[in-house]
Amino acid sequence: MTSHQPTEFVVLPETRARRIVEQLLDGSGIALNGSNPWDLRVHHPDFFSRVLHQGTLGLGESYMDGWWDCDRIDEMAYKMLRHGLGERSRTPKERLAYRLQSGFLNLQSKARAYIVGEAHYDLGNDLFARMLDPTWCYSCGYWKDATTLHEAQLAKLELAARKLELEPGMRVLDIGCGWGSFTEHAARHHGVEVTGITISKEQAELGRKRCKGLPVEILLQDYRDLNGHFDRIVSIGMFEHVGHRNYRTYFDTVDRLLDSQGLFVLHTIGSNTSDISADPFINKYIFPNGVLPSTTHINKASEGHLLMEDWQNFGADYDLTLMAWLRNFDAHWPEIADNYSERTRRMFRYYLAVCAGAFRARNLQLWQVVFSKGRPGRYDAPR
Known part of the structure; x- marks a missing residue:
C-alpha cells in the first residue's frame, strides 16, 4: 500500500458507504469483489467514501494508490457508462469548480x-x-x-x-x-x-x-x-x-x-x-x-x-x-x-x-x- 496521502474527504461508515456504492452499481453487471474480470476488488475500507465524495477523481486516484484492482478496467468503465453512471459520477463540487474556473479564466491562453x-x-x-x-x-x-x-x-x-x-x-x-x-x-x-x-x-x-x-x-x-x-x-x-x-x-x-x-x-x-x-x-x-x-x-x-x-x-x-x-x-x-x-x-x-x-x-x-x-x-x- 502506498504512503501517498489522498485529497481530504469525509469518511462515512464503511457499511453505509458500501451499500450506496452497491446501489449505484446495481444492474450494471459489476460486482464488488466478484469473479468477473470487470469486477472491482476493494483493498481499502475507505474506498467507498472516497469515491462517493470525490467522484471520478477519487476513483482514479484510489486506483493509483492501490486501494482497488480490476483485471479489465476498460470493461468496467464501459459497463458503468452504459449504466448511466458517467455524469452521476462527477460531484456537484467538481462541476461547479470547473465551470467557475473556465468561465473567468482562459485556461488555454x-x-x-x-x-x-x-x-x-x-x-x-x-x-x-x-x-x-x-x-x-x-x-x-x-x-x-x-x-x-x-x-x-x-x-x-x-x-x-x-x-x-x-x-x-x-x-x-x-x-x-x-x-x-x-x-x-x-x-x-x-x-x-x-x-x-x-x-x-x-x-x-x-x-x-x-x-x-x-x-x-x-x-x-x-x-x-x-x-x-x-x-x-x-x-x-x-x-x-x-x-x-x-x-x-x-x-x-x-x-x-x-x-x-x-x-x-x-x-x-x-x-x-x-x-x-x-x-x-x-x-x-x-x-x-x-x-x-x-x-x-x-x-x-x-x-x-x-x-x-x-x-x-x-x-x-x-x-x-x-x-x-x-x-x-x-x-x-x-x-x-x-x-x-x-x-x-x-x-x-x-x-x-x-x-x-x-x-x-x-x-x-x-x-x-x-x-x-x-x-x-x-x-x-x-x-
Whole structure:
C-alpha cells in the first residue's frame, strides 16, 4: 500500500458507504469483489467514501494508490457508462469548480499553452516509444482495413493525406505535429514541404531528428503566433487543447494562413454535448486544461470563415487504438520501470483503459472534418 496521502474527504461508515456504492452499481453487471474480470476488488475500507465524495477523481486516484484492482478496467468503465453512471459520477463540487474556473479564466491562453506539454508530452520519450507504434502517432488509428496498430496508424496518416489531396511541392502546415508523425509521412511519401508546430520540447527535439534530411521544419510555437501562407493545413489530435474561449481564434488563424484554394483537415476527439466540462482525473493527471469540442462548437467557430466539405466519425476505432497502447505499455513496462514510480504505471494504465471504455460506450467520438474556403467544384472525400 502506498504512503501517498489522498485529497481530504469525509469518511462515512464503511457499511453505509458500501451499500450506496452497491446501489449505484446495481444492474450494471459489476460486482464488488466478484469473479468477473470487470469486477472491482476493494483493498481499502475507505474506498467507498472516497469515491462517493470525490467522484471520478477519487476513483482514479484510489486506483493509483492501490486501494482497488480490476483485471479489465476498460470493461468496467464501459459497463458503468452504459449504466448511466458517467455524469452521476462527477460531484456537484467538481462541476461547479470547473465551470467557475473556465468561465473567468482562459485556461488555454498563450501564457498557459505549454502546461500540457510539460505535464504530459514531456513525461519521457522512453515511455511513449514503448507504448506507441513506430510512426509515433499519439492519436486514433484508422482500423477499417487494418489488423495491427502500425497498419492502423499508417492508414490514418494516409487517409488524412488523401483528404488533403497533397501534390509534390505544396507547402503544408501541421498544427500540433507531435513527434512528427504526419509531418514525416507527408514529406517522405507525398513530396511536400511541411512546417510542424508543437508546444512540447521533447516532441520538437525528437521530431526534428526523425525528419532529418526531409523538407521539414518543426517549431516550438503556439498556433496563435504563426505567420505565412500554406496550400494545405492539418491538425491531428491538437484541437482538444484549444479550449472553447479560443475556438474562434483558432479558425481565424487557419483562415488567415490557408490558401484560397486550400484544404484543411481537422482530426479531433469530440463530445456528445456542448457542456464545458472536463473529467477531473484526466484534467489533473493527463491533459491539463483540455476541453472536448462538440459538433456545435466546431460549426459555430468555423462559420463565416471555412466551408465544411466532409465529416467522418470513426470513434469506435479509438477503443482499438487505446487497447493496443495498453497492451504495449504492459508488455514493455519492465524495460522502463526503474525510471518511473508504480503510481505512474497505475495512472497510465487507468487512463488508457478508462478512455477505451468511454469510446466503446460511444460517450466519446473521433472526427475528421475537411474544410475549404469554398473552392469551385465537388469534393469527394476518400474513406
